[in-house]
Amino acid sequence: MPLDQLNNSIIYFDNAATSWPKPAGMMAAMINYNEMIGGSPGRSGHQRSLDAGRVIMEAREVLAELFGCDDSLRIAFTKNATEALNIALSGILNPGDHVITSSMEHNSVMRPLRFLETQGVHLSVVPCSGDGRLNPADVIAAIRPHTRLLVVTHASNVTGTIQPIAELGRIARNHGIIFCVDAAQTAGSLPINVDEMAIDFLAFSGHKSLFGPQGTGGLYVREGLEKQIRPLMMGGTGSRSEFERQPDFMPDKYESGTPNTIGLAGLGAGVRFVLAEGVEAIRSKEEMLTTRFLAGLAALSGITVYGPPDAANRTAVVSFNIAGISPSEAALELDERFGILCRPGLHCAPTAHRTIGTFSHGTIRFGFGYFNKDEEISPALKAIQYLAGGDTEYSIR
Amino acid sequence: MEEQRYIVFLFPSVSYALKAEKILKAAGTAHKLIPVPRHISSDCGVCLRTTEDKQLDVAGELLGRVKWDKVVLL
Ligand SMILES: Cc1ncc(COP(=O)(O)O)c(C=O)c1O
Numbered sequence: 113m114p115l116d117q118l119n120n121s122i123i124y125f126d127n128a129a130t131s132w133p134k135p136a137g138m139m140a141a142m143i144n145y146n147e148m149i150g151g152s153p154g155r156s157g158h159q160r161s162l163d164a165g166r167v168i169m170e171a172r173e174v175l176a177e178l179f180g181c182d183d184s185l186r187i188a189f190t191k192n193a194t195e196a197l198n199i200a201l202s203g204i205l206n207p208g209d210h211v212i213t214s215s216m217e218h219n220s221v222m223r224p225l226r227f228l229e230t231q232g233v234h235l236s237v238v239p240c241s242g243d244g245r246l247n248p249a250d251v252i253a254a255i256r257p258h259t260r261l262l263v264v265t266h267a268s269n270v271t272g273t274i275q276p277i278a279e280l281g282r283i284a285r286n287h288g289i290i291f292c293v294d295a296a297q298t299a300g301s302l303p304i305n306v307d308e309m310a311i312d313f314l315a316f317s318g319h320k321s322l323f324g325p326q327g328t329g330g331l332y333v334r335e336g337l338e339k340q341i342r343p344l345m346m347g348g349t350g351s352r353s354e355f356e357r358q359p360d361f362m363p364d365k366y367e368s369g370t371p372n373t374i375g376l377a378g379l380g381a382g383v384r385f386v387l388a389e390g391v392e393a394i395r396s397k398e399e400m401l402t403t404r405f406l407a408g409l410a411a412l413s414g415i416t417v418y419g420p421p422d423a424a425n426r427t428a429v430v431s432f433n434i435a436g437i438s439p440s441e442a443a444l445e446l447d448e449r450f451g452i453l454c455r456p457g458l459h460c461a462p463t464a465h466r467t468i469g470t471f472s473h474g475t476i477r478f479g480f481g482y483f484n485k486d487e488e489i490s491p492a493l494k495a496i497q498y499l500a501g502g503d504t505e506y507s508i509r
Numbered sequence: 510m511e512e513q514r515y516i517v518f519l520f521p522s523v524s525y526a527l528k529a530e531k532i533l534k535a536a537g538t539a540h541k542l543i544p545v546p547r548h549i550s551s552d553c554g555v556c557l558r559t560t561e562d563k564q565l566d567v568a569g570e571l572l573g574r575v576k577w578d579k580v581v582l583l
Contacts, residue, residue, distance in 0.1 A: 154523035157544030157555045169527040351522030353552055364522045
């Protein structure tokens with residue numbers, strides 16, 4: 113595509129932060145809730161309140177279908193994956209417990225764990241390889257008699273590296289360890305089955321590959337474990353109002369206060385879109401885009417690419433650097449000259465950057481999504497080539 | 510003919526009642542969500558009303574899928 117045609121448009125390659133655009137049905141569902149329903153779910157018995165409750169129930173049901181979980185009430189909604197992870201981590205870990213995690217974690221895992229460490233929780237951060245992969249044998253070696261929890265990201269938001277979740281789940285199950293998965297980067301873009309992968313807690317973002325609006329996310333909790341996790345917040349749930357004690361059952365235990373019903377209306381529509389398209393189809397499109405981009409980068413000089421060499425072992429996330437230009441300068445140039453939107457820096461995951469050797473300058477991260485087009489890849493490659501000092505005939509915006 | 514009496518299924522919360530409603534709608538079993546009658550509980554939620562003769566059908570549909578707290582004759 114000639115550059116002048118790009119001038120009025122943008123190329124959105126920041127889907128790993130939040131997806132854009134969203135499917136048409138998402139906004140329609142939110143408008144429908146606002147115009148036709150508007151009630152507070154679970155708070156009153158009137159028809160609009162019940163309809164609001166039905167909107168949320170439908171969102172739970174489609175998520176349960178997506179994650180292969182047979183009871184949708186096992187899913188509590190939160191405002192994002194961060195809140196879900198905080199509930200799981202600070203709710204289950206007590207002083208004296210040992211927890212194992214990887215060196216590729218996002219701060220939404222690492223910061224709660226580092227805080228809990230100051231409260232007497234013992235933490236092991238298992239180093240990953242230079243391309244971000246966690247070796248299950250290293251996890252086994254880190255297990256101690258009082259290991260309570262293993263928490264691992266399904267895929268890194270820095271390198272896209274996909275961790276061997278099913279194998280880690282088997283290890284945790286065999287050792288009687290609770291297994292928590294951060295699926296912020298994978299819910300909707302990679303197959304997830306909480307039973308087959310032996311996942312006890314699954315934290316997800318609603319606003320990434322599930323195509324919901326920002327302000328949505330959730331936590332799946334395996335049956336029975338809710339008895340062991342303290343809630344982060346307590347308050348009105350619409351249930352058991354005559355008691356002054358927080359309900360101890362799912363999902364009410366973790367859903368205090370009026371929920372983001374309008375957001376969950378959008379999330380439900382986003383997940384229905386994912387189910388209709390099919391996770392496999394979404395994955396194969398994203399893998400195709402990633403393969404094209406990786407092949408294009410390999411043909412350029414002055415580019416360092418991080419993470420697994422092939423698209424099969426990563427999500428649609430590619431971190432790279434251009435010789436002679438910092439990630440933040442490159443991202444600014446890509447935005448201002450070429451209308452290409454991406455994310456530079458440390459991506460809220462400093463230990464992951466230490467693991468791949470890019471701390472403290474970070475990387476340029478392209479995050480592709482299902483709505484990106486094949487035609488967007490080659491202008492991006494040309495822009496990178498230009499920034500790398502290669503193709504200067506390329507005109508400037 | 511003897512008049513049918515109503516019973517209500519009480520659930521832990523509205524989320525459960527709505528899930529039950531979805532299951533019964535799919536099964537075509539007659540029911541209605543109503544506010545929990547004050548004489549049964551001071552809870553502000555809803556419960557699921559059906560006729561006494563449907564009690565076993567409803568229980569059969571919900572068993573293993575949605576937990577209920579109790580069944581009360583209205
Ligand atoms: C791997 C990973 N974990 C957790 C999060 C936090 O997700 P959220 O922004 O929904 O809280 C993100 C994204 O920001 C992420 O990429």
